[in-house]
Amino acid sequence: MPPKKTSYPKQDIKVLLLEGISPNAVETFRAAGYSNVVTHAKSLPEDELRKAIADAHFVGIRSRTQLSAEVLADAKRLMAIGCFCIGTNQVDLDAAELAGVPVFNAPYSNTRSVAELVLAEAIMLLRGIPQKSAQCHRGGWSKSAAGSHEARGKTLGIVGYGHIGTQVGVLAEGLGMQVVFHDIETKLSLGNARATRDLDELLATSDVVTLHVPETAATRLMFGAPQMAKMKPGAHLINASRGTVVDIDALAAALHSGHIGGAAVDVFPEEPKGNDDPLVSPLLGIDNVILTPHVGGSTLEAQDNIGIEVAAKLVRYSDNGSTLSAVNFPEVTLPEHAGSHRLLHIHRNVPGVLSRVNEIFGQRGINIDGQFLRTDANVGYVVIDVSADDAQATELRAALAAIPGTLRTRVLY
Numbered sequence: 086m087p088p089k090k091t092s093y094p095k096q097d098i099k100v101l102l103l104e105g106i107s108p109n110a111v112e113t114f115r116a117a118g119y120s121n122v123v124t125h126a127k128s129l130p131e132d133e134l135r136k137a138i139a140d141a142h143f144v145g146i147r148s149r150t151q152l153s154a155e156v157l158a159d160a161k162r163l164m165a166i167g168c169f170c171i172g173t174n175q176v177d178l179d180a181a182e183l184a185g186v187p188v189f190n191a192p193y194s195n196t197r198s199v200a201e202l203v204l205a206e207a208i209m210l211l212r213g214i215p216q217k218s219a220q221c222h223r224g225g226w227s228k229s230a231a232g233s234h235e236a237r238g239k240t241l242g243i244v245g246y247g248h249i250g251t252q253v254g255v256l257a258e259g260l261g262m263q264v265v266f267h268d269i270e271t272k273l274s275l276g277n278a279r280a281t282r283d284l285d286e287l288l289a290t291s292d293v294v295t296l297h298v299p300e301t302a303a304t305r306l307m308f309g310a311p312q313m314a315k316m317k318p319g320a321h322l323i324n325a326s327r328g329t330v331v332d333i334d335a336l337a338a339a340l341h342s343g344h345i346g347g348a349a350v351d352v353f354p355e356e357p358k359g360n361d362d363p364l365v366s367p368l369l370g371i372d373n374v375i376l377t378p379h380v381g382g383s384t385l386e387a388q389d390n391i392g393i394e395v396a397a398k399l400v401r402y403s404d405n406g407s408t409l410s411a412v413n414f415p416e417v418t419l420p421e422h423a424g425s426h427r428l429l430h431i432h433r434n435v436p437g438v439l440s441r442v443n444e445i446f447g448q449r450g451i452n453i454d455g456q457f458l459r460t461d462a463n464v465g466y467v468v469i470d471v472s473a474d475d476a477q478a479t480e481l482r483a484a485l486a487a488i489p490g491t492l493r494t495r496v497l498y
């Protein structure tokens with residue numbers, strides 16, 4: 086059977102997937118009729134990225150690819166961005182919104198993977214395993230209980246008590262740890278976890294401190310020499326959030342001085358672009374540090390789920406216009422629109438646009454079957470379902486595009 090005629094041929098819609106995104110994403114696009122999927126195992130250098138994105142309608146990235154305002158300016162056809170991960174700090178979200186481009190992510194699919202790794206690392210650090218393992222690799226043998234502790238009864242301090250932080254807390258309580266947390270927002274404590282008065286109290290009481298904040302202007306270098314100095318002597322630090330959160334030189338110094346007893350670091354201020362590039366860090370060669378190559382969320386379970394979840398959000402936006410769960414865009418949840426033509430109008434949120442939109446339908450005597458509108462401070466997104474033929478819908482779209490303040494229009498049938 087020939088594919089159903091659509092407003093834009095699906096095989097002409099280019100999907101660009103970078104950074105080794107799960108094959109599940111490709112399958113999800115193909116199953117929905119999107120056959121033009123281009124994949125790359127790595128992130129691309131900026132000049133290649135700009136070329137590859139120039140004719141892409143959808144782009145999928147992970148934490149490595151930087152979609153700056155400059156890169157986005159070259160992406161004239163881009164309809165939406167999928168971050169196949171949790172963090173969205175690698176995208177200029179405001180620039181994307183003002184280009185009429187919603188950004189989607191997978192807010193929960195790798196949460197558990199990060200939490201399990203962090204808990205394992207807390208146990209390893211409390212037992213002094215990283216340095217013991219390093220010694221064994223060199224043919225050494227230091228069988229001793231000195232400096233080696235059970236996790237049971239120790240205090241875990243969680244900075245950033247969001248999805249990952251709370252999961253880490255629940256797992257840690259299962260081991261019999263005391264859990265304290267600090268967050269900038271008031272949070273519901275799970276289990277017996279307790280919010281500390283402030284970060285200083287958490288630092289003064291924790292045997293292991295683990296960071297689970299997003300990368301923001303406020304978290305940039307939030308964990309430096311002053312915070313490390315306030316940790317209990319010999320306490321451990323885990324960072325699986327973002328490399329910019331910790332002053333890495335200060336951490337190296339605190340490890341060398343022995344004030345910090347050990348660390349586990351998954352994220353770095355400068356990460357290699359791909360698996361062929363070297364890691365450069367002041368932490369290299371320090372035995373009591375577990376170094377991992379940003380694999381907190383890299384389990385097959387998490388990646389398989391993320392591939393399906395984010396691809397499905399992009400397909401839904403393409404087919405139906407729904408922006409539900411977009412991180413930078415007014416969220417509009419839309420019903421199916423079988424039997425009607427759907428017009429999408431993304432505009433700057435300035436007075437008068439909606440009345441101009443409605444005038445267009447009134448002037449033509451076209452009845453509106455359904456209308457959906459959401460706005461935020463920058464952008465308005467209005468979706469109009471009408472009973473029209475293909476030619477009328479195309480003409481209506483052109484009229485909508487001529488409204489001052491319009492950022493982008495689409496027609497779906």
Ligand SMILES: NC(=O)C1=CN([C@@H]2O[C@H](COP(=O)(O)OP(=O)(O)OC[C@H]3O[C@@H](n4cnc5c(N)ncnc54)[C@H](O)[C@@H]3O)[C@@H](O)[C@H]2O)C=CC1
Binds near residue numbers: 199245301
């Ligand atoms: N290593 C890896 O592979 C992975 C790393 N991540 C990183 O972990 C971060 C956290 O992920 P989720 O828990 O899902 O995010 P989330 O948004 O659910 O939780 C973050 C928490 O941090 C709090 N927060 C923000 N600024 C803060 C500040 N200045 N001080 C204290 N608390 C603050 C927020 O209020 C929120 O409760 C992500 O943004 C991402 O950067 C996420 C997944 C995998």
Ligand SMILES: O=C(O)C(=O)COP(=O)(O)O
Binds near residue numbers: 147149170195
């Ligand atoms: O989900 C996140 O925010 C992560 O940091 C995981 O990033 P990745 O997909 O492994 O590049």
